[in-house]
Structures are given as C-alpha cells and as structure tokens.
Amino acid sequence: MASINDLAIDLGTSNILIYMKGKGIILREPTVVAIDRDTREVLSFGEEARRTIGRTPSNILALRPLREGVISDYELVSFMLKGFVLKAVGKHMFARPRAILSLPTGVNEMERRSIITTMFDAGMRRTQLLDRTIAAAIGAGLPIDEAYGTMIVDISAGVSDVAVLSLGKVVVSDCSKVGGDKMDDAIIRHLRRKHNLLIGERTAEELKINIGSAIPRNEPLYMEVTGRNLITGLPKTMRITSDDVTEAIDEPLQQLIESIHGVLEHTPAELAADIFEYGILLTGGGADLFGLCEAIADALKVPCSVAEDPQTNVVMGCAKALENLADLGKFLDDNRRRLIGR
Ligand SMILES: Nc1ncnc2c1ncn2[C@@H]1O[C@H](COP(=O)(O)OP(=O)(O)O)[C@@H](O)[C@H]1O
Ligand SMILES: [Mg+2]
Numbered sequence: 001m002a003s004i005n006d007l008a009i010d011l012g013t014s015n016i017l018i019y020m021k022g023k024g025i026i027l028r029e030p031t032v033v034a035i036d037r038d039t040r041e042v043l044s045f046g047e048e049a050r051r052t053i054g055r056t057p058s059n060i061l062a063l064r065p066l067r068e069g070v071i072s073d074y075e076l077v078s079f080m081l082k083g084f085v086l087k088a089v090g091k092h093m094f095a096r097p098r099a100i101l102s103l104p105t106g107v108n109e110m111e112r113r114s115i116i117t118t119m120f121d122a123g124m125r126r127t128q129l130l131d132r133t134i135a136a137a138i139g140a141g142l143p144i145d146e147a148y149g150t151m152i153v154d155i156s157a158g159v160s161d162v163a164v165l166s167l168g169k170v171v172v173s174d175c176s177k178v179g180g181d182k183m184d185d186a187i188i189r190h191l192r193r194k195h196n197l198l199i200g201e202r203t204a205e206e207l208k209i210n211i212g213s214a215i216p217r218n219e220p221l222y223m224e225v226t227g228r229n230l231i232t233g234l235p236k237t238m239r240i241t242s243d244d245v246t247e248a249i250d251e252p253l254q255q256l257i258e259s260i261h262g263v264l265e266h267t268p269a270e271l272a273a274d275i276f277e278y279g280i281l282l283t284g285g286g287a288d289l290f291g292l293c294e295a296i297a298d299a300l301k302v303p304c305s306v307a308e309d310p311q312t313n314v315v316m317g318c319a320k321a322l323e324n325l326a327d328l329g330k331f332l333d334d335n336r337r338r339l340i341g342r
Pocket of ligand 1: 158284
C-alpha cells in the first residue's frame with residue numbers, strides 16, 4: 001500500500017537528492033562526512049561538512065565515502081544515509097514509508113543488502129533499488145521500453161556510467177573512473193605544472209563549472225583564482241583562461257570518449273544503428289560541462305544531446321517509478337532477484 005510520504009532517493013558520489021511523494025525534491029546535499037581523525041567520530045555531514053573541505057583543522061577530516069563510486073567505509077555511508085533520510089522525513093513520518101533508491105553502480109551486492117537494512121533502520125517499510133542508468137533514462141523521459149537502442153551517459157563526480165538500453169534492459173555498459181573529480185584533479189595538476197600555482201579542489205571545481213569547456217570557446221572567458229605560489233610559498237592570485245581549463249581537462253575527456261567508444265563497439269549492430277540515428281543522451285552533473293556534447297559528437301560522429309535538468313534525472317526516474325509502480329515496478333530490485341543486465 002502506498003503511503004503519502006514515500007521517498008525516491010539518488011545517492012550519488014558527490015550529492016544526494018531526496019524526493020517525497022506529493023512534495024517534490026525536499027533534500028539536496030553533498031555526500032560528505034566530517035570525522036574526528038583520531039576517534040573517527042562523525043562530527044557533521046552534508047552541506048555543513050562540505051563547508052569544511054580544505055579548511056579543516058588537522059584533527060578534522062572531511063570525507064566523501066562514495067567518492068570513487070564504491071563504498072570506502074560502510075559505517076560512514078550508513079550513518080550519513082540514515083541522517084539524510086531522517087532529516088528529510090522528519091516531521092512527515094506518519095507511517096513507515098517505502099523508498100526507491102538508486103546507488104552508484106560500483107556498490108556490490110552485499111553492500112546493497114546492507115544499505116536496504118540501513119534504510120529499514122531509518123524507518124522505511126520497504127526499499128527497492130533502481131539501476132542508475134535506467135533511473136536516469138526514465139527521469140529524462142526516454143521511451144526505454146521500446147525495441148530500439150538508446151545510449152545514456154551519466155557523468156557524475158566519481159564515475160561515468162555508459163549504457164545502451166533496449167526493451168527496458170541494459171544491453172551493454174561500462175563504468176569509467178572518469179567523472180567530474182578527475183577533471184578537477186587534472187585542472188589542479190595543469191596549473192601546478194604550467195603556472196607553479198597550487199589550488200584546492202573547490203577552486204578547481206569552480207574553474208571547471210564557471211569557465212571550463214570541452215572545446216575551445218570562441219570568446220575566451222577568464223577567472224581570477226588564488227592559490228599558493230610554489231616557488232615563493234606565498235598566496236598568489238592569477239587570471240586563468242578558459243583555454244587553460246580546456247587544455248587541462250583534455251586527458252580525462254579523451255578517456256571518457258574512449259569509454260563511450262568501447263561501449264559502441266560492443267553494441268549489437270542494429271542497436272548501434274539506432275544510436276547513430278537518435279544520438280547519445282548525457283545526464284548527471286558533468287553533462288553540464290560547456291561543449292561536452294560537441295566534443296563527443298565530433299569525436300565519435302554520433303549526435304549528442306544533454307538531458308533537461310541533468311542533475312535531477314536519476315531522482316526523478318526513481319520518483320516516476322514510485323508514482324507509477326504498475327508500469328515501472330518491473331525495473332525495481334529488492335534483492336529477491338538479481339539486478340538486471342549486470
Ligand atoms: N556546469 C557544470 N559544468 C561541469 N561540471 C559540472 C557542472 N555542474 C556540476 N558539475 C559536476 O558534476 C559533478 C556532480 O554531479 P552529480 O550528478 O551531482 O554527481 P553524483 O551523482 O556523483 O553525486 C561534479 O563533479 C560537479 O563538478
Ligand atoms: Mg548524479
């Protein structure tokens with residue numbers, strides 16, 4: 001039986017989104033935990049913990065326990081997930097809700113089962129899992145039940161999931177380790193090498209989001225950043241150009257294109273023909289990188305488009321499944337049967 005406070009959750013490598021039936025998205029926070037380095041006691045999580053990244057006193061450690069798309073510390077993930085669910089449901093907990101949850105694809109079967117237990121402890125009556133790329137496709141409005149091939153690429157912070165779907169199943173897929181984080185790292189390395197300037201992760205991400213581009217811009221953009229001059233050891237402010245960022249992220253970008261290429265190569269010819277006709281759909285936060293579609297389309301000679309509001313596709317796919325269990329319930333998994341296609 002459906003209750004009014006049922007939840008749809010996208011637990012990502014850098015952000016969690018929680019949707020409540022009838023209310024829409026009610027929580028959107030970074031999946032960051034701040035812990036005491038010595039006692040490993042959790043001090044804060046979410047937005048509050050994110051603000052401490054790079055600014056923490058030496059005894060506080062700000063971590064992203066899902067950073068690489070796998071669970072590095074189950075206890076922390078469990079603590080954080082429970083915390084977010086309770087924060088989101090809070091005063092709305094009238095009856096034990098059901099939940100549909102999408103996890104990073106690298107989370108293994110045993111951890112999936114443990115997470116369902118964590119959700120039960122957080123007050124959920126029943127939790128079912130929805131494959132990430134299927135959730136994104138449903139959320140983006142792709143007709144995934146049809147007998148033709150569609151390709152979806154979810155570019156998150158930790159990983160990028162590339163999947164070809166047909167008749168509601170994942171036919172071919174790859175999970176590449178190149179996501180937004182690898183681009184941020186590449187920007188840090190590039191500025192260190194080229195300008196002897198050491199910047200932090202958050203500054204690198206700001207550069208990528210504000211002026212970054214996968215292809216050279218016609219009108220270059222600039223941004224002033226402050227870092228540490230590695231020669232003098234003192235703070236230094238520099239004007240960085242968008243061309244600098246384009247050059248910096250070229251290597252991770254080529255790796256992402258390589259992963260998409262690999263999946264296309266393994267796609268049955270009929271489905272590949274559909275993809276060459278209908279194109280690739282980009283989703284996830286990284287899909288918003290300026291010029292990414294053009295770079296992919298140009299390299300692979302396949303049409304490409306960005307989903308509308310790409311950061312919410314996964315949670316909205318879970319939400320649609322919640323609202324329409326009759327048609328979409330078949331995609332859900334509650335560990336009574338194996339995950340489809342993987
Ligand atoms: N406009 C943008 N341009 C490039 N990258 C972006 C943009 N907006 C967000 N991102 C990147 O998207 C990633 C987060 O995407 P998201 O789907 O929320 O991740 P996850 O699903 O792993 O939690 C981060 O690496 C972030 O830097
Ligand atoms: Mg995402």
